Amino acid sequence: xxxxxxxxxxxxxxxxxxxxxxxxxxxxxxxxxxxxxxxxxxxxxxxxxxxxxxxxxxxxxxxxxxxxxxxxxxxxxxxxxxxxxxxxxxxxxxxxxxxxxxxxxxxxxxxxxxxxxxxxxxxxxxxxxxxxxxxxxxxxxxxxxxxxxxxxxxxxxxxxxxxxxxxxxxxxxxxxxxxxxxxxxxxxxxx
Amino acid sequence: xxxxxxxxxxxxxxxxxxxxxxxxxxxxxxxxxxxxxxxxxxxxxxxxxxxxxxxxxxxxxxxxxxxxxxxxxxxxxxxxxxxxxxxxxxxxxxxxxxxxxxxxxxxxxxxxxxxxxxxxxxxxxxxxxxxxxxxxxxxxxxxxxxxxxxxxxxxxxxxxxxxxxxxxxxxxxxxxxxxxxxxxxxxxxxxxxxxxxxxxxxxxxxxxxxxxxxxxxxxxxxxxxxxxxxxxxxxxxxxxxxxxxxxxxxxxxxxxxxxxxxxxxxxxxxxxxxxxxxxxxxxxxxxxxxxxxxxxxxxxxxxxxxxxxxxxxxxxxxxxxxxxxxxxxxxxxxxxxxxxxxxxxxxxxxxxxxxxxxxxxxxxxxxxxxxxxxxxxxxxxxxxxxxxxxxxxxxxxxxxxxxxxxxxxxxxxxxxxxxxxxxxxxxxxxxxxxxxxxxxxxxxxxxxxxxxxxxxxxxxxxxxxxxxxxxxxxxxxxxxxxxxxxxxxxxxxxxxxxxxxxxxxxxxxxxxxxxxxxxxxxxxxxxxxxxxxxxxxxxxxxxxxxxxxxxxxxxxxxxxxxxxxxxxxxxxxxxxxxxxxxxxxxxxxxxxxxxxxxxxxxxxxxxxxxxxxxxxxxxxxxxxxxxxxxxxxxxxxxxxxxxxxxxxxxxxxxxxxxxxxxxxxxxxxxxxxxxxxxxxxxxxxxxxxxxxxxxxxxxxxxxxxxxxxxxxxxxxxxxxxxxxxxxxxxxxxxxxxxxxxxxxxxxxxxxxxxxxxxxxxx
Numbered sequence: 001x002x003x004x005x006x007x008x009x010x011x012x013x014x015x016x017x018x019x020x021x022x023x024x025x026x027x028x029x030x031x032x033x034x035x036x037x038x039x040x041x042x043x044x045x046x047x048x049x050x051x052x053x054x055x056x057x058x059x060x061x062x063x064x065x066x067x068x069x070x071x072x073x074x075x076x077x078x079x080x081x082x083x084x085x086x087x088x089x090x091x092x093x094x095x096x097x098x099x100x101x102x103x104x105x106x107x108x109x110x111x112x113x114x115x116x117x118x119x120x121x122x123x124x125x126x127x128x129x130x131x132x133x134x135x136x137x138x139x140x141x142x143x144x145x146x147x148x149x150x151x152x153x154x155x156x157x158x159x160x161x162x163x164x165x166x167x168x169x170x171x172x173x174x175x176x177x178x179x180x181x182x183x184x185x186x187x188x189x190x191x
Numbered sequence: 192x193x194x195x196x197x198x199x200x201x202x203x204x205x206x207x208x209x210x211x212x213x214x215x216x217x218x219x220x221x222x223x224x225x226x227x228x229x230x231x232x233x234x235x236x237x238x239x240x241x242x243x244x245x246x247x248x249x250x251x252x253x254x255x256x257x258x259x260x261x262x263x264x265x266x267x268x269x270x271x272x273x274x275x276x277x278x279x280x281x282x283x284x285x286x287x288x289x290x291x292x293x294x295x296x297x298x299x300x301x302x303x304x305x306x307x308x309x310x311x312x313x314x315x316x317x318x319x320x321x322x323x324x325x326x327x328x329x330x331x332x333x334x335x336x337x338x339x340x341x342x343x344x345x346x347x348x349x350x351x352x353x354x355x356x357x358x359x360x361x362x363x364x365x366x367x368x369x370x371x372x373x374x375x376x377x378x379x380x381x382x383x384x385x386x387x388x389x390x391x392x393x394x395x396x397x398x399x400x401x402x403x404x405x406x407x408x409x410x411x412x413x414x415x416x417x418x419x420x421x422x423x424x425x426x427x428x429x430x431x432x433x434x435x436x437x438x439x440x441x442x443x444x445x446x447x448x449x450x451x452x453x454x455x456x457x458x459x460x461x462x463x464x465x466x467x468x469x470x471x472x473x474x475x476x477x478x479x480x481x482x483x484x485x486x487x488x489x490x491x492x493x494x495x496x497x498x499x500x501x502x503x504x505x506x507x508x509x510x511x512x513x514x515x516x517x518x519x520x521x522x523x524x525x526x527x528x529x530x531x532x533x534x535x536x537x538x539x540x541x542x543x544x545x546x547x548x549x550x551x552x553x554x555x556x557x558x559x560x561x562x563x564x565x566x567x568x569x570x571x572x573x574x575x576x577x578x579x580x581x582x583x584x585x586x587x588x589x590x591x592x593x594x595x596x597x598x599x600x601x602x603x604x605x606x607x608x609x610x611x612x613x614x615x616x617x618x619x620x621x622x623x624x625x626x627x628x629x630x631x632x633x634x635x636x637x638x639x640x641x642x643x644x645x646x647x648x649x650x651x652x653x654x655x656x657x658x659x660x661x662x663x664x665x666x667x668x669x670x671x672x673x674x675x676x677x678x679x680x681x682x683x684x685x686x687x688x689x690x691x692x693x694x695x696x697x698x699x700x701x702x703x704x705x706x707x708x709x710x711x712x713x714x715x716x717x718x719x720x721x722x723x724x725x726x727x728x729x730x731x732x733x734x735x736x737x738x739x740x741x742x743x744x745x746x747x748x749x750x751x752x753x754x755x756x757x758x759x760x761x762x763x764x765x766x767x768x769x770x771x772x773x774x775x776x777x778x779x780x781x782x783x784x785x786x787x788x789x790x791x792x793x794x795x796x797x798x799x800x801x802x803x804x805x806x807x808x809x810x811x812x813x814x815x816x817x818x819x820x821x822x823x824x825x826x827x828x829x830x831x832x833x834x835x836x837x838x839x840x841x842x843x844x845x846x847x848x849x850x851x852x853x854x855x856x857x858x859x860x861x862x863x864x865x866x867x868x869x870x871x872x873x874x875x876x877x878x879x880x881x882x883x884x885x886x887x888x889x890x891x892x893x894x895x896x897x898x899x900x901x902x903x904x905x906x907x908x909x910x911x912x913x914x915x916x917x918x919x920x921x922x923x924x925x926x927x928x929x930x931x932x933x934x935x936x937x938x939x940x941x942x943x944x945x946x947x948x949x950x951x952x953x
Contacts, residue, residue, distance in 0.1 A: 005303070024790070024791075024792060025792040028252065028253060028792055028793060031250075031252050031257070032252045032253060032254055032257075040259055040260060040261060040262075042245060042250070042259060042276075042277060042321075043244070043245060043250065045306070045320075045321075045636060045637075046647075046650070046790050047306075047308060047567065047569075049564040049565055049567065049650055049653070050308065050564065050567050050568065050569050050572075050617075051569075051572065051616070051617025051618070052569070052571070052572075052617055053307070053308065053567075053569040053572075054306055054307050054308065054569070057306055059277060059306070059321050061259075061261060061262070061275055061277075064306060064321070066306075070571065081323065127302065127303055128303065129299060129303065130194070130195055130198065168295060168574055169571075169574075170302065170303075
């Protein structure tokens with residue numbers, strides 16, 4: 001399956017840790033310092049007035065980052081817009097690497113205090129209704145490869161993959177693991 | 192299926208499918224360098240694809256100007272527009288009407304190709320931002336599969352046809368204008384006679400004269416429903432207006448026909464399009480709207496030409512073939528209408544009910560306004576609304592020019608349930624059409640022309656006012672605020688009770704975001720009158736300005752006095768005096784927050800402009816002269832209000848000369864006050880050298896001076912002088928911008944020459 005437009009959301013441990021407005025100067029500073037590898041950063045957009053929307057958005061040519069508020073649960077959502085080379089596993093690695101780099105930047109950002117992301121739950125989203133309609137058939141097709149990938153990423157920790165079933169929504173898989181691990185550890189495993 | 196083209200082949204109107212295929216080919220041609228960039232730019236504009244801020248590959252990050260090194264390199268999608276730069280896709284929604292299936296596809300498009308946000312515009316369109324041009328053919332196909340086109344959403348074409356969102360259910364309308372708006376929208380879409388305009392052409396419909404409705408007076412062509420008795424039978428027709436428009440200098444539309452029979456509507460529109468295409472200005476963009484043609488010819492001559500053209504046109508059955516269906520063009524409710532009787536109501540319902548619910552003329556049915564903050568909603572909210580529409584409103588959903596969505600034909604008894612469901616999707620905000628329901632164009636967020644952050648200011652005002660809303664005096668609650676990021680009026684600031692448009696000022700060589708305060712506009716009576724700028728206020732002072740004006744209105748208004756009457760009664764001079772302290776900007780060292788705009792922490796300065804004393808000195812002299820020009824134009828406004836049009840004209844002209852002189856003095860200190868010399872010097876030093884030219888508007892503002900100098904009006908009517916005052920405001924703004932450019936160059940030159948370089952000539 002030629003799935004390219006994938007997205008990943010890591011949730012915050014505690015949504016109250018973050019004040020949305022504080023993200024605006026932080027994302028601007030990412031542009032000033034060009035902090036995201038292999039990304040042409042373009043602009044910051046404030047959607048904090050939209051209920052459970054994309055919050056604060058950092059637009060890049062290759063993919064966007066947003067402090068997503070969907071379902072009232074804050075998290076960093078990264079979704080790829082431009083195609084990547086390689087097989088699905090390689091593309092997954094690439095997308096997770098970028099997302100986790102973003103997570104680390106936020107966790108280490110002094111302006112935000114101590115924000116922490118959890119890794120025992122995350123969402124994988126296919127932003128492509130043509131190649132990945134939100135059906136059981138898509139899930140069955142992708143499940144073996146996803147299981148392999150998350151098995152490595154989570155280093156043997158137990159996990160479950162569950163498809164979110166609303167057919168109007170994008171194909172989304174919730175990954176639920178037994179333990180929350182250090183985000184840097186996950187990042188290291190992607191090398 | 193491997194592509195959307197294959198998957199949707201059976202679902203798209205073949206003509207639309209072919210158009211999109213052609214566009215995809217043009218896109219490929221341009222990619223291969225086989226299509227000129229200017230031609231491609233107009234081609235994509237006519238498919239609704241706009242450029243967006245920073246698409247020239249440069250962005251000031253608050254410290255320096257950074258290059259945005261898009262991978263497409265030198266490939267462009269228009270002059271100075273990088274191929275890979277994110278762009279905006281505008282999507283036409285004729286009269287704002289949409290059905291749930293379309294809403295769902297719009298939601299999907301925003302998620303897959305944009306940023307999961309749908310933005311409702313002041314012309315009932317949708318806009319998606321940050322779209323890559325490579326994605327646009329599939330985006331168009333998916334919309335076309337549900338009957339939506341983006342064709343002619345931008346470019347020099349007939350734009351989205353707008354109409355009152357209450358059409359068909361309004362208690363005061365003469366008749367439902369919906370079928371006529373739909374017919375003209377279809378008839379003019381891609382019509383050969385509407386392809387050769389010098390500028391865009393906007394059409395609007397209203398069901399009545401008195402309310403805001405379709406804002407007919409500010410349109411290129413506007414139609415108000417009227418009826419007359421003919422042999423005992425009611426005959427439908429339109430009071431037809433032409434030549435209105437906002438833009439930099441607003442014009443009130445002129446009456447073209449007090450009763451144009453319904454069967455003459457389409458052929459008359461076609462004849463107008465032909466006359467506009469043939470005689471309208473093509474070379475000077477700033478004079479190319481039909482309003483300038485009408486002004487040049489006079490309404491009588493324009494009418495004569497259109498009528499004459501109409502006679503020469505071959506008959507077209509489409510002119511009238513929709514008319515037999517008009518009486519049957521009835522919307523269907525999904526629920527039986529029942530009154531609101533005793534149902535349990537949740538907290539907040541009553542407040543929402545008072546501001547967001549309109550009783551239809553059809554008993555027990557209501558229109559519900561869904562307030563969208565800044566015109567935005569997310570993809571999942573849009574899907575949620577589609578589900579709610581199926582349950583409560585059916586296919587009867589419309590966008591509004593106030594950037595909201597309305598559900599029509601809702602049974603009143605369903606309101607408590609609908610309110611609860613809207614709460615669930617986060618769209619139950621009260622205050623529709625009130626002071627908190629601020630309208631704003633995209634401004635500096637995404638627009639290339641934006642000067643100040645209209646959305647940032649709107650968000651700040653909304654937040655501050657929302658908490659006070661219930662405690663507000665009713666007279667203030669019902670005021671409308673509209674904000675544009677620049678003088679181009681996309682936020683419709685001219686017709687607000689309180690309007691703002693973005694400008695900038697240089698204070699000690701740093702730029703500061705400002706907004707011109709515009710008072711006295713009228714939203715009702717189809718945009719019955721336009722306000723005038725009162726003066727430029729630092730962006731960060733606007734909330735205080737608002738508070739001061741509204742508090743004074745509450746305290747000093749007489750019973751039933753409208754805001755416009757109050758402003759007139761107080762007088763602009765007195766009002767300006769009362770705001771004088773708020774027009775000042777503290778020094779950077781004293782309060783640096785003034786030097787960044789609302790919602791944007793970057794310093795509001797032009798990239799590499801230094802903070803040299805030399806620039807500072809020069810600024811003070813020129814700014815002093817420009818301030819004098821501003822005072823003169825303000826005095827002109829006072830005279831205009833007092834009815835001394837001749838004196839107002841004289842003062843306005845003097846203001847323009849004063850601003851020109853301010854610039855000339857930067858090169859020729861001893862220039863005389865003689866208008867002949869000033870205009871000649873200005874022309875030679877600033878117009879012919881293009882120093883005065885705006886990046887986008889070119890020499891447009893200089894023409895205001897030349898025209899007034901070359902052809903002083905012999906008759907001083909209110910309308911004529913009002914227009915002149917608007918032009919003078921823009922000329923002065925352009926002089927400020929010009930001076931800022933000159934100062935930057937002087938600083939750059941001084942830096943390049945080292946510390947011993949000569950000071951710039953004053």
